[in-house]
Structure formats: C-alpha cells, structure tokens
Amino acid sequence: MANVKFEHITKRYGDVTVVSDVNLDIADGEFVCFVGPSGCGKSTCLRMVAGLEEITEGRLYIGERLANYVPPKDRGIAMVFQSYALFPHMTVNANISFGLKIKKVPEAERREKIKWALDLVDLGGLGERYPKELSGGQRQRVALARALVLSPEVLLLDEPLSNLDAKLRLKMRTELKRIHKMVEATVIYVTHDQVEAMTLSDRIAIINLGQLMQAGPPLEVYARPNNMFVAGFIGSPPINLMQAKLEERDGKLFVVTPDFALSLPEDKAAKARAWGGGPQDFGELSRAVVLGARPQDIYETAHAPAMPWTGNTIRAIVDVMEPLGDAVVATVLAGQQVLQVTLPPETEAQSDRPIDLIVDLSNIHLFDPQTEEAIF
Numbered sequence: 001m002a003n004v005k006f007e008h009i010t011k012r013y014g015d016v017t018v019v020s021d022v023n024l025d026i027a028d029g030e031f032v033c034f035v036g037p038s039g040c041g042k043s044t045c046l047r048m049v050a051g052l053e054e055i056t057e058g059r060l061y062i063g064e065r066l067a068n069y070v071p072p073k074d075r076g077i078a079m080v081f082q083s084y085a086l087f088p089h090m091t092v093n094a095n096i097s098f099g100l101k102i103k104k105v106p107e108a109e110r111r112e113k114i115k116w117a118l119d120l121v122d123l124g125g126l127g128e129r130y131p132k133e134l135s136g137g138q139r140q141r142v143a144l145a146r147a148l149v150l151s152p153e154v155l156l157l158d159e160p161l162s163n164l165d166a167k168l169r170l171k172m173r174t175e176l177k178r179i180h181k182m183v184e185a186t187v188i189y190v191t192h193d194q195v196e197a198m199t200l201s202d203r204i205a206i207i208n209l210g211q212l213m214q215a216g217p218p219l220e221v222y223a224r225p226n227n228m229f230v231a232g233f234i235g236s237p238p239i240n241l242m243q244a245k246l247e248e249r250d251g252k253l254f255v256v257t258p259d260f261a262l263s264l265p266e267d268k269a270a271k272a273r274a275w276g277g278g279p280q281d282f283g284e285l286s287r288a289v290v291l292g293a294r295p296q297d298i299y300e301t302a303h304a305p306a307m308p309w310t311g312n313t314i315r316a317i318v319d320v321m322e323p324l325g326d327a328v329v330a331t332v333l334a335g336q337q338v339l340q341v342t343l344p345p346e347t348e349a350q351s352d353r354p355i356d357l358i359v360d361l362s363n364i365h366l367f368d369p370q371t372e373e374a375i376f
C-alpha cells in the first residue's frame with residue numbers, strides 16, 4: 001500500500017490550465033473519489049498519478065517517493081478505464097495474464113493469481129471466454145481483475161461503471177467496496193456521479209474547473225460545504241439556492257427573500273454578523289447573501305419534528321409531486337421562489353394546493369454572493 005500526495009499539482013496544455021494547484025494527501029489504503037462535472041480535470045489528475053500525463057508544475061508523491069519522473073510501470077499502480085480496453089483477440093485468462101507476463105511472473109504463479117482474481121470479481125470458470133462472449137458487466141470485471149492481479153499499491157479507476165446499466169452499477173458498487181476491503185490498496189476513483197462518490201468513498205474530492213473545491217468524508221461535504229459549488233453538486237435533489245438579504249428586525253437577524261423571511265438562530269446570526277464586517281447590526285444596511293436549504297431540511301408542517309425556533313415557516317403552493325416510493329419530491333412555489341422539498345410518502349400534499357412548510361434552521365447555509373464561499 002502507499003499514500004499518494006498531490007503537492008501544488010498543475011497541468012497546462014499550452015496556455016490552457018486544466019488542473020490548477022491541487023493539494024491533497026491520500027492516506028494509505030484510503031478510497032478517495034474525484035468527482036466533478038465533465039471536463040473539470042478528473043481524468044487528467046488520475047492520468048498524472050498513472051504517469052500517462054506529464055505534470056506541468058508541482059510534486060506528486062507515491063509512498064515516500066517523488067513520482068513525477070518515475071515511469072508508469074514502476075509506480076506500483078494499476079488503472080481501469082471506462083472503456084475496459086480489453087484485448088478482443090485474447091481470452092479472459094490471457095487478458096489478465098498479460099501484465100504478469102510483462103513483469104516476468106513465472107507461469108505457475110500466474111495461473112494461481114489469475115484464479116484468485118477471477119474468483120475475487122466473481123468470474124470463476126469464465127477464463128477461456130473471449131471478451132465478445134461476455135456481458136458489459138462481466139467485461140468490466142475482467143478489466144478490474146486484470147488490474148488487481150498486479151497487486152497494485154494504488155488502484156486507479158476512471159469512471160469504471162459508467163457503461164453499465166443502473167442496476168448493475170449498484171451491484172458493482174457494493175462489489176468494489178468488498179474488493180477494496182480485501183485487497184487493501186489505496187484507491188482513487190473518478191466519477192461524475194455524486195451519488196456514486198458519496199456511497200463509495202472514505203473521502204470525496206470535489207473538483208470544478210481544474211480546482212479542488214473541497215475534500216472530506218461524504219457526510220461532511222454534504223453537511224458543511226465550503227462553497228456554493230460543493231453545496232450544489234453534492235446532494236439529491238439538489239440544494240435550493242436563493243437570492244436573499246440579511247436584515248435586522250427588532251434586534252434579530254433575518255434572511256429575507258421577496259417571499260419569506262427566516263429568523264437566524266443565535267449561533268448563525270453571530271457568524272453572519274462577523275462576516276458582515278464585525279459584531280455590528282445591519283440596520284438599514286441590508287447585505288445580499290445566497291440562502292441554501294436542502295430539500296430534506298424543509299418539512300411539511302403537518303409531518304415535521306419538533307423544532308426550537310419561530311420565524312421558520314414558508315407558505316407555498318404545490319406545483320409538481322414526484323413519488324419515489326420511500327419519499328415524495330415536491331416542487332413548490334413560494335411566491336417567486338421555486339423550491340424542491342422531500343416529503344414523507346404519507347403526505348397529503350396535492351398539486352395546485354397550498355402547503356405549509358417549516359425549515360430546519362440548524363441545517364441552512366448562507367453564501368457570500370461575490371466569492372461564493374460559505375458564511376456558514
């Protein structure tokens with residue numbers, strides 16, 4: 001096993017910067033997902049670890065060793081691509097054996113390792129088949145076996161499940177977690193799918209426009225996003241973001257939209273005041289902010305848990321109801337604001353009817369509209 005350390009890693013193509021000053025320390029045996037929109041630089045980061053792309057600036061360490069100039073085959077890594085990249089004219093056994101042959105592993109040992117890897121990915125008995133005789137899911141498992149058989153210290157996976165249908169993807173996710181436990185390699189996993197990243201990782205690294213926005217355990221980035229991008233990218237349905245203002249009313253601080261006002265609890269009001277330039281009151285000087293409230297933190301009053309605040313209700317009209325079985329996602333209109341809220345299946349809400357909502361103020365977020373950084 002090995003840790004992987006990105007130190008001020010930058011990648012430029014000509015004068016286009018595609019990865020910008022990324023700093024990240026991935027621990028030995030950790031499972032880290034790089035997640036972000038298409039084109040944000042995830043694959044480029046992974047390919048720099050693999051040694052398939054030159055690093056323009058910064059230092060990459062694999063284990064204790066500076067790896068910038070180490071050839072790919074000497075890095076102790078193995079990579080799995082979205083496209084599988086199996087040799088079509090070779091059997092499964094031969095595909096898996098290929099890397100071992102290059103490493104000059106003796107035949108008896110090769111056979112043993114192939115059997116181990118095929119059993120691990122649940123493909124025992126299919127070694128004599130050709131890739132075209134396998135389903136997409138099975139091919140992806142062969143690609144995984146081919147990587148695992150090399151006993152990599154670091155396993156690199158680039159959207160390995162994207163070509164599989166939804167059900168198979170779920171199954172493979174569970175398999176990957178199980179396999180990770182058994183092989184104990186450090187894993188860097190690239191995906192554009194935040195749900196996949198949330199369910200698989202020890203830590204998620206969220207990338208946007210070549211920059212690392214935040215790295216942390218799934219529940220931490222969900223509950224405490226550093227900025228608006230992370231807040232909007234993590235969570236499903238996505239967080240509701242609204243233009244709002246901070247206003248002082250009778251000594252209390254409110255987040256005010258044109259359609260409703262939320263009274264800030266003391267701890268949050270203190271943070272908002274500190275952000276406003278000090279422990280002052282805002283008086284006439286209202287400040288623009290962006291309010292974030294997750295659909296899961298807005299309750300139908302009739303089904304809400306007890307909450308210790310007042311000034312946290314919203315009157316709205318239900319627009320669309322989307323039943324999911326274990327919950328209903330309702331799109332509601334609070335004046336001009338379009339909000340999504342997650343309701344329990346027993347909700348009596350109906351399209352085009354009013355609904356009373358109550359917001360869990362302990363979980364709301366405020367962002368600076370200029371910098372998009374979180375105020376809390």
Ligand code: ADP
Nearest residue numbers: 013016018036037038039040041042043044045
């Ligand atoms: P992701 O994997 O997050 O979708 P990539 O890492 O593949 O994104 O690409 C990041 C950016 O770098 C994209 O804008 C892409 O167009 C650009 N890019 C990738 N490879 C090259 C290249 N060889 N030359 C120029 N630009 C490239």
Ligand code: MG
Nearest residue numbers: 042043044158
């Ligand atoms: Mg990619």
